[in-house]
Amino acid sequence: MPRRQHITVLMILAVSAFLGITFVLSFRSQPEGTRHPDYTPSYHQQVSVDEGLLKGVATAPKLENATLKAELGNAAWKLLHTMMAKFPDKPTEDDSAALKSYIHLFARLYPCGDCARHFQKVLDKYPPQVATRSTAAAWACHVHNVVNKRLKKPEFDCSKIGDFYDCGCAEDGVPAKGKKEGFTPLTLDDKEGLTRGG
Structure with missing residues (x-):
């Protein structure tokens, strides 16, 4: 035993x-740094955004204050146009999908409910164009003019959009002048028209 x-x-x-x-x-x-007992690993997960999430119903309440509505609108258009001016000349599929998703989510989550629902209808009729920077910028100008027409505001000459919304690209501390490596200043060609879809 x-x-x-x-x-x-x-x-x-x-x-x-x-x-x-x-x-x-x-x-x-x-x-190093991941050995602490409180460390929680972050796993890179593929995020898949389905159509239901992208095109869901806008739920923000009506924005009654006209001054706040106008300020919000001006800031939102500046953000969208500047984003288009910084979009790559030759985007990857991932870049294009990300911009398209962003635009749809932007419309859904916009803090003015009536504006959001109207913009979603505009997106249904004129889906985001994200093949190049120029098509994205032309699309954004076109839908901006659709909204301006509805609000009885003057329409903008989209051939001059590059003059108003520059990408602001520069080397560290050096202002941008002319063409930079990998970046072509935004110009819109007459032959680049808006099409339905991608």
């Missing part, structure tokens, strides 16, 4: 030693 107890104790010690060594080695293979 005593011999069996010694074998059992030795087996328990061997298994404990094996588990202890495995535990220590698992922490040694982790990058």
Whole structure:
């Protein structure tokens, strides 16, 4: 009997030693800073945005204050036009999908409910054009004019959009002048028209 107890104790010690060594080695293979017990790893997950989420119903309440509505509208258009001016000349599929998703989510979450619902109708009729920077900028100008027409505001000459919404691109501390490497100043061609879809 005593011999069996010694074998059992030795087996328990061997298994404990094996588990202890495995535990220590698992922490040694982790990058510095991730060994803290409170560390929560962040896993890169593919985010898939479905049509239901993109084109869901806008739920913001009506914005009654006309001054706030106008300020919000001016800031929103500046953001959208500047975003189009900074969009790549030759976007990847990922760039195009991201911009399209952003525009639809922007319309859905816009803080003026009536404005959001109207803009969603505009997007249904004129889907975002994201093939190039020029088509994105022309599309944004066109839908801006659709909204301006509805609000009885003057329409903007879209051939001059590049003069109003520059990308602001520059090297560190050096203002942008002319063409930069990898960036072509925004110009709209007459042959680039708006089409339905991508």
